[in-house]
Amino acid sequence: MSETKVYDASCHCGDVKYKVRLTFPPKPGYYDAETIRIYKCNCSTCHKLALFHLRPIHPADDFIVTCPTDIEELGSYSPYTGFAKFYFCKKCGTRTFGLGAYWEQVDLDVEKWAGNENSEGKVQKVWKSNPKDLEYEVDGKKESKTMHYVSVNAVTIEDGQGIDLREWHDKGWIFYVQNRDQTKGEDIRKREPHPSGMY
Template structure:
């Protein structure tokens, strides 16, 4: 069977109870691997070995365009309606559903609500709908960060976390290195010390 050419697709996701719902636009099948690594401005699928990501068992999916490729459908005020956890420098928020406890996203920066036409974008009949998304500060914006937990993306055959791991399409970052040490290079075959597959 011939491999499908990668194309951008709307991938819905949610927490377990459905209170938190989002759409992330991803290029699938995942075009990047150890032989073709992504650039920082491209979609990334990764795990890191920091204590937070390890304890929360996070499987980061970082969209290519932080503003255009992620939309929170529910709730529209995550700071008010979702629970948050912050650690280290407190620049990023790990958002949790207050009902079922599932963490769907990590966000850093400023968010805003706006009306988006989901008809063509997500292939739905929803039409125009209010969503919450990153407010982009321009090309020099280094504070905006968006990542969804890959385990909360609704099941689809072209986004199989096991297959992505086996095909070496998941990056493993080292974030446990002491500040005075040099960080280790990104791996594609196995996690760094203290990380999860």
């Protein structure tokens, strides 16, 4: 039986706070559109940043940043093409989430957004994400597609909310993704990381 719930998350010092809506358990397929994705990637960026990816189903609707009020207060690192940025707290250094999208600040009743129908209607400014057009070249032709990438660092979800990261491994919910060597063939698997990856 699946359960959808909003989880609180933060950096170590608490200067960065966000909320993410997740539905557990995930469906079995990595490419299933209507499921959260839990994975560890062996590319040099994800490996060296020690990212434990947890991707919500609907990035625009299932993820908000409540603190800081100015997104420019976050540190960011943008490898390779610059499409995705990996954000971190400038004070404690915790990597909190990655985003390949546009930021938009909106006024939101956070309690109602989180599912509390008895909300008092208190509105606050939060940051949400919107899809971004990614331009690239194929055989000398320019092409574009709309992308919306949001991945939170699973280890930043607060304790005491019913999440046990050990359970994810024991139940085989974690996928291991091969992005370091594209010639290897098998790119997604469970139970064991690809070379240079981590458990």
